[in-house]
């Protein structure tokens with residue numbers, strides 16, 4: 001472990017007031033060392049100069065750790081460009097890098113600290129320039145709505161961290177390496193589609209490390225993000241394998257684990273879409289395989305998904321807290337459990353005043369599946385779904401709040417709806433969703449892309465399960481294994 005003596009003294013004072021605006025969530029020494037341990041430049045001989053990029057440099061800690069690692073690997077000539085928009089940090093960066101010069105007289109270290117918004121840098125000036133980039137970019141929604149036509153690929157990147165990664169990646173030479181720590185959100189979802197497609201087409205990912213605990217990576221700052229470290233190679237070569245490791249936080253002695261997977265089992269391409277799955281174990285990876293190999297999908301089976309139409313704060317006049325024969329119960333997140341609608345008398349229950357609206361879309365009278373859009377963090381399962389069937393429910397009609405999704409189909413039968421609910425609530429799909437997205441949110445777009453069994457298998461499952469007096473995940477999983485073989 002190294003020590004930056006300026007780190008503790010000088011950063012403390014000013015950090016708090018700019019922290020939010022500039023996303024100044026700084027790496028500590030062990031995170032910086034962890035990132036630099038991924039450095040691997042097999043195509044560069046020891047006497048060549050390494051060109052290093054540190055974008056959003058903070059106090060320069062990532063460059064500091066990278067230089068120490070490069071010295072260990074036998075490199076002596078290093079040139080660093082550090083972009084840091086906050087000029088009050090420049091003095092600290094300089095003193096930190098000067099320490100390295102003093103402590104390593106044999107080192108030929110040159111550096112330039114640049115006070116520029118990295119997102120406004122002229123890409124032509126830095127394109128294909130660097131051998132290595134090590135970055136901990138700021139995370140915030142992108143005000144610039146950054147677009148860049150790289151190799152004719154239009155990018156529409158919605159968060160600064162992805163823009164930083166894309167620009168740093170473009171700035172690499174062929175065979176250059178990008179090491180980044182960022183939220184894992186770019187691995188799935190429509191917001192990051194263009195960015196993800198671009199990265200996957202232009203690089204191969206060598207390693208990913210997942211921090212399971214959201215809060216313990218940036219200890220001093222309570223960042224609520226699931227973070228991953230990614231090491232990418234800018235190359236069109238194919239890779240056969242990828243290493244994925246996990247730890248709860250930066251204490252790697254406690255629960256560090258790693259597995260090597262076949263590349264095509266982790267980086268998936270479906271039509272024009274690319275996804276990065278992040279399984280926590282070989283058995284989770286097996287679940288991905290099973291789901292990916294299923295022959296049908298939501299669209300083929302003619303299932304449709306919509307978000308519950310009731311937005312209480314927008315339709316106050318239509319909402320009452322009194323039960324009456326003219327009022328329809330509004331189901332919310334807390335009313336939906338796996339295989340169960342949980343409606344007990346509660347003063348917070350709300351109802352739709354049916355007499356005061358003619359909008360039939362606000363009322364659900366047909367068989368459907370109700371599914372939580374957000375799973376509570378403490379819940380063991382990502383997907384929580386149940387069937388609504390007016391003939392088997394206390395309610396002939398319901399209204400559905402917008403924190404729930406509704407899966408529906410023309411002529412949906414109870415057994416088919418039950419079969420699909422079993423599939424969604426199963427361990428198999430829990431594993432699948434967990435590997436696909438780190439958030440507890442289940443989006444409509446992800447649901448619609450889901451591979452599922454054929455309609456016949458789903459109906460068969462529903463028939464088998466409806467014979468049980470009590471339906472729970474254990475019996476469901478047993479029957480799913482029988483159906484899927």
Ligand SMILES: C[S@@+](CC[C@H](N)C(=O)[O-])C[C@H]1O[C@@H](n2cnc3c(N)ncnc32)[C@H](O)[C@@H]1O
Pocket residue numbers: 022023024025026027028055056057058059060061062083084085086116117118119135136137138139
């Ligand atoms: C998450 S911190 C990381 C700092 C350092 N690399 C580390 O790991 O401790 C991001 C840094 O980027 C800087 N920054 C934010 N927006 C920037 C921009 N548009 N251009 C350049 N630097 C920026 C912030 O001032 C902050 O120091």
